[in-house]
Amino acid sequence: QVQLVESGGGLVQAGGSLRLSCAASGRTFSYYAMGWFRQAPGKERESLAAISRNGGRPYIAESVKGRFTISRDNAKNTVYLQMNSLKPEETAVYYCAASGSLTVVPPRGAHEYEYWGKGTQITVSS
Secondary structure (H helix, E strand, O other), X not given: OEEEEEEOOEEEXXXXXXXXXXXXXXXXXXXOXXXXXXXXXXXXXXXXXXXXXXXXXXXXXXXXXXXXXXXXXXXXXXXXXXXXXXOHHHOEEEEEEEEOOOOOOOOOOHHHOOEEOOOEEEEEEO
């Protein structure tokens, strides 16, 4: 079992940046691949980024490629999502998730993630 707590959300102007953190406790953090997702009101949950347990093989969704970066620090049991050039349509609740998948490539689908944080609200004003 692993518990995940997101932080770093809030209100930001369009074009601004935020850095989300996800602190993990419970099972050994390095056992899990980690992912970031978001869900806007009335929309489906969207995969944003994922990273393997050793920090390799990062995945960034095409819609945010070049603006978002995922990283992890296993010594601190934390995964990060750096978000730059934010757009108003990216207002959503952002979630981190953990997967015990043993695949080399980190999972991209929400159904592949076993543990979820409660989410943090990101509001991008126009």
